[in-house]
Amino acid sequence: MKDVAARYDVVGVDPRFIGRSTPLDCRWPTGSAWRGAGADRPGFDRMTAFAKDLAERCRGNAGDVLPHATTRNTARDMDVVRAALGERRISYLGYSYGSYLGEVYTTMFPGRTDRVVLDGVIDPDRYGPRLLRGVERANRHALEGWASWAAAREATYGLGGTRGEVLAAVDRVRKASARTPLRLGDHRLDEHVMPMVVFNGLSQHNDAAYGDFAQGVRDMLRASQGQRVTPSPWLAGVLEFTLTGADSPYGSAQTAILCGDGTAPRDPEVYWRDVQRGRAQDPLFAPVTHNINPCAFWDRPRERPTTIRDDLPALLVNATGDPRTDHEGARTVRDMWPSSRLVTLSGADQHAVYGVYGEPCVDDTVNAYLATGRLPAKDVDCAAR
Numbered sequence: 001m002k003d004v005a006a007r008y009d010v011v012g013v014d015p016r017f018i019g020r021s022t023p024l025d026c027r028w029p030t031g032s033a034w035r036g037a038g039a040d041r042p043g044f045d046r047m048t049a050f051a052k053d054l055a056e057r058c059r060g061n062a063g064d065v066l067p068h069a070t071t072r073n074t075a076r077d078m079d080v081v082r083a084a085l086g087e088r089r090i091s092y093l094g095y096s097y098g099s100y101l102g103e104v105y106t107t108m109f110p111g112r113t114d115r116v117v118l119d120g121v122i123d124p125d126r127y128g129p130r131l132l133r134g135v136e137r138a139n140r141h142a143l144e145g146w147a148s149w150a151a152a153r154e155a156t157y158g159l160g161g162t163r164g165e166v167l168a169a170v171d172r173v174r175k176a177s178a179r180t181p182l183r184l185g186d187h188r189l190d191e192h193v194m195p196m197v198v199f200n201g202l203s204q205h206n207d208a209a210y211g212d213f214a215q216g217v218r219d220m221l222r223a224s225q226g227q228r229v230t231p232s233p234w235l236a237g238v239l240e241f242t243l244t245g246a247d248s249p250y251g252s253a254q255t256a257i258l259c260g261d262g263t264a265p266r267d268p269e270v271y272w273r274d275v276q277r278g279r280a281q282d283p284l285f286a287p288v289t290h291n292i293n294p295c296a297f298w299d300r301p302r303e304r305p306t307t308i309r310d311d312l313p314a315l316l317v318n319a320t321g322d323p324r325t326d327h328e329g330a331r332t333v334r335d336m337w338p339s340s341r342l343v344t345l346s347g348a349d350q351h352a353v354y355g356v357y358g359e360p361c362v363d364d365t366v367n368a369y370l371a372t373g374r375l376p377a378k379d380v381d382c383a384a385r
Contacts (some may be wrong), residue, residue, distance in 0.1 A: 001355045003363075004370045008091065013081055016073040017065070017256070023249040024065055024256055026058035029217075031247030033255045033294050034132075036195035037287035039178045044275065048268045055259075056295035058252060067302050069256035077106040080378050082112060091115040091370070095352045096325060102128050102224040103333070107309040115373055116314035117366055119354050120322060123329035124308040129264035129295030135326055136278065136285040142323040142349035143167070149207075150214045157214040159221065169221055170198065174284055176224035183229045184223050184306050187239040191339045194220070195288045200238050202323050205350040205384075253293055264295035264346060271296070313339040313374075315369050317362060319384070321349035334379070341375045348384035359384060360366070 017024035033054055037044045058066060078101075080091050091114045093327050094102040099118035126134065147166035148157050160166040173182075174194055190199070197220070201213035212234035224228045231239060241247050253347035265271065271292040273319030278286025314337060318330035327344065334342040343353075343365050350357050354366045369375060 003367045007371060011081070011085070011090075013078060016077055017069055017249075017253040024062050024069060024253045025249040026054065026241065026252035026256075027061045027245065028054055028057055028248040028251055029245045030054075030243065031241040031251040032196065033251055034196060034199075034288065035192040035293040037271075038191045039287075040332070041272070043178075043191060044268075044272055044292075048271075050192075051292050051294045053295040054255070054333065058256065058294070059299070062238075062256070066256055066260065066299065068363070069253065070260040070301065070303065071101055071104050071257060072108065072261075072303055072306060074101060074257070075108050078105055079109050079112065088112070090116045093117045093354075096120040097122070099325065100124060103308045104306045106312050106314075107306055110309065112274045114241055115370055116312065116313055117317065118333070119317040120325040120352050121318050121330035121333050122325050123332040126329060127334070128262035128305070129293060129298075130290075130291040133274075133288070134328075135323060136282045136289055137246065138321060138326045138349070139285050139323045140200055140282060141321055142205075143170070143198065145205070145321070145349050146202065146210050146213060149210050150217075157218050159214065159217060162334070168317070168325050169383060170217060171284070173217065173220045173224050177220075182220060182223040182231050184219060184239060185236065187231070187243050189220065189223070189239065189242070193239075193242055196242055197235065197238055197283055198284065199280075199288060201234075202349070203351040205319075205321070205348045216328070225371075259295035259298040263300060264293070266296055268292055268296065270363050279330065310319075310336070311339050312337045313375060315366060316340055316342045317345075317353050317366065318342070319345040319348040319350040319353055319357070321347070322351050323349055324351040339375075341379055343376075343380045343382065345382050345384055350384075357384075 014021045035047050070255055089112050092102050100122040102118050122162050147163045150157050150166045151162050154161045159169045177189055177194040178191035181190040216230040216235035219229050219231050219235050274290035275287050278290045316330050316334055318327050320327045334340055343362055345353050345359055345362055353362050359382055367381050
């Protein structure tokens with residue numbers, strides 16, 4: 001990014017209720033509304049009660065502002081910032097959820113953008129309270145890739161000498177946490193949280209992130225064997241985020257925006273049936289991606305979801321193995337916007353690529369577009385390191 005910074009005034013906006021904006025805090029006992037459904041119906045029923053309690057806490061502690069936490073309102077705020085800066089048009093770089101925000105902004109305020117880069121592209125038709133459905137395969141692929149990496153470093157992590165042995169170790173932890181919560185320092189890791197730890201470990205494809213995750217799995221494996229374990233720093237951070245209220249404002253605002261943007265099924269049986277169907281294919285990830293969440297108990301949104309515009313000459317960026325915003329979503333937006341171009345990073349299980357992953361082919365393509373305003377003549381394929 002430093003190669004184009006001299007050409008731009010870089011403006012970062014904390015959306016309403018996020019970061020240094022006035023926080024929206026539901027006073028949750030967790031930083032995340034997402035959990036695994038568990039192994040059986042009693043576990044799912046616990047998660048239904050958990051989701052309902054989170055929604056009621058939001059209604060009781062932040063109900064007056066909840067209707068105003070939406071992507072459409074964030075887009076309106078961005079346009080207020082644009083006007084305050086005296087700019088006729090702005091250029092926009094959005095990652096992950098920021099890609100959806102870019103889709104909404106360019107739809108609501110046509111003609112007010114110059115150069116647009118969306119990285120980790122969300123298919124707008126799949127965006128909503130059940131956003132995670134469909135990412136099981138990408139997460140399984142990322143888990144298998146990490147398992148091969150860990151197997152090559154058995155002397156360091158002791159998780160197994162083959163990919164299959166490492167995956168079996170992860171599955172032993174999953175089954176052990178379903179029998180009895182695992183003791184990790186001051187925390188207890190149960191069948192609902194263990195899949196979220198794995199999910200959190202699979203978004204960055206590099207040695208540092210893989211090593212942190214491997215240490216975390218080693219900690220969980222030792223705890224499953226009855227050993228007293230002080231969790232490693234990465235795992236300790238995930239557990240504090242998930243099992244304490246330290247990051248309640250983060251989870252509160254994130255969920256409020258998602259629930260405020262679209263409706264979710266109200267009947268728990270819909271989620272239970274989906275969990276059961278998905279579990280047969282993937283017992284680790286499907287109970288997370290199909291599980292019930294607080295949006296099932298949220299008040300109805302005040303506005304209808306945005307119907308995204310037909311075309312935009314934007315530059316789209318996505319890795320083929322992205323476990324959060326899968327490559328299929330980027331291809332869908334590319335087809336929806338025929339004047340756009342898609343930069344694909346092949347062979348990386350990576351979420352957020354430009355300026356993050358370190359692949360010159362991607363970075364140079366995006367930098368050239370930001371510098372000149374000219375899109376590539378055709379889609380660009382880059383190979384991961």
